[in-house]
Amino acid sequence: AQKITQTQPGMFVQEKEAVTLDCTYDTSDPSYGLFWYKQPSSGEMIFLIYQGSYDQQNATEGRYSLNFQKARKSANLVISASQLGDSAMYFCAMRDGNQFYFGTGTSLTVIP
Amino acid sequence: DTGVSQNPRHKITKRGQNVTFRCDPISEHNRLYWYRQTLGQGPEFLTYFQNEAQLEKSRLLSDRFSAERPKGSFSTLEIQRTEQGDSAMYLCASSSTGYTEAFFGQGTRLTVV
Numbered sequence: 001a002q003k004i005t006q007t008q009p010g011m012f013v014q015e016k017e018a019v020t021l022d023c024t025y026d027t028s029d030p031s032y033g034l035f036w037y038k039q040p041s042s043g044e045m046i047f048l049i050y051q052g053s054y055d056q057q058n059a060t061e062g063r064y065s066l067n068f069q070k071a072r073k074s075a076n077l078v079i080s081a082s083q084l085g086d087s088a089m090y091f092c093a094m095r096d097g098n099q100f101y102f103g104t105g106t107s108l109t110v111i112p
Numbered sequence: 113d114t115g116v117s118q119n120p121r122h123k124i125t126k127r128g129q130n131v132t133f134r135c136d137p138i139s140e141h142n143r144l145y146w147y148r149q150t151l152g153q154g155p156e157f158l159t160y161f162q163n164e165a166q167l168e169k170s171r172l173l174s175d176r177f178s179a180e181r182p183k184g185s186f187s188t189l190e191i192q193r194t195e196q197g198d199s200a201m202y203l204c205a206s207s208s209t210g211y212t213e214a215f216f217g218q219g220t221r222l223t224v225v
Contacts, residue, residue, distance in 0.1 A: 004154075033212070033213075035213055035214075037216075042218070043201060043218060043219050043221070044216060044217075044218045044219070045155070045203065045205075045216035046216075047213045047214075047215060047216075050212070050213050091154050091155070093154075095214075098143075098160045098162075098167060098168045099145075099157045099160065099168065100145065100147075100155075100157070100205075100214055101157070102147075102154030102155045102156075103154050104152075104153060104154050105152075105153075105154050
């Protein structure tokens with residue numbers, strides 16, 4: 001069964017606008033971590049934001065925030081005030097046990 | 113220590129040859145992971161080390177693949193008798209204990225011709 005599902009293969013956003021990238025996850029473990037990574041065309045995976053399953057508040061890191069809805073098992077990434085440099089692949093991931101499970105990614109293109 | 117380092121960055125090899133990749137994790141991290149990523153896909157788990165112990169290995173990993181982390185520091189991933197289907201980006205990551213983020217290296221892109 002798929003642990004992480006990202007249903008948006010590609011997204012477009014106007015520069016300076018906000019965008020939401022969807023992610024749902026599946027686990028029966030009460031303790032887990034959720035992550036978002038950015039992968040530009042250079043190939044490196046850049047950590048963006050983390051949400052623990054017991055965290056009461058949504059995580060925020062600068063222009064990134066994670067909309068964590070535990071009952072719905074969703075962990076959407078919100079990028080505010082999009083910049084041209086935000087154009088990249090975005091991967092949602094879950095740490096469950098000893099592994100990180102990744103989704104198939106969403107390609108974000110920021111339009112000037 | 114500026115991050116996870118992987119060498120080489122690119123490797124082109126002929127089918128049937130053996131290749132070895134190296135990963136130097138962030139020095140204080142005791143956990144090390146190898147992932148494989150093919151075009152258009154997310155990273156796929158290969159194996160996991162805690163210190164020098166290889167604690168988990170993907171069932172998808174054929175016996176042509178072997179990984180070591182001899183002193184709990186750097187790690188090597190060897191692929192024997194390479195096949196064209198092994199062409200991919202091989203990513204190494206490290207993390208500390210707990211539900212913390214993993215930091216990735218820049219990867220080794222393998223092309224088998």
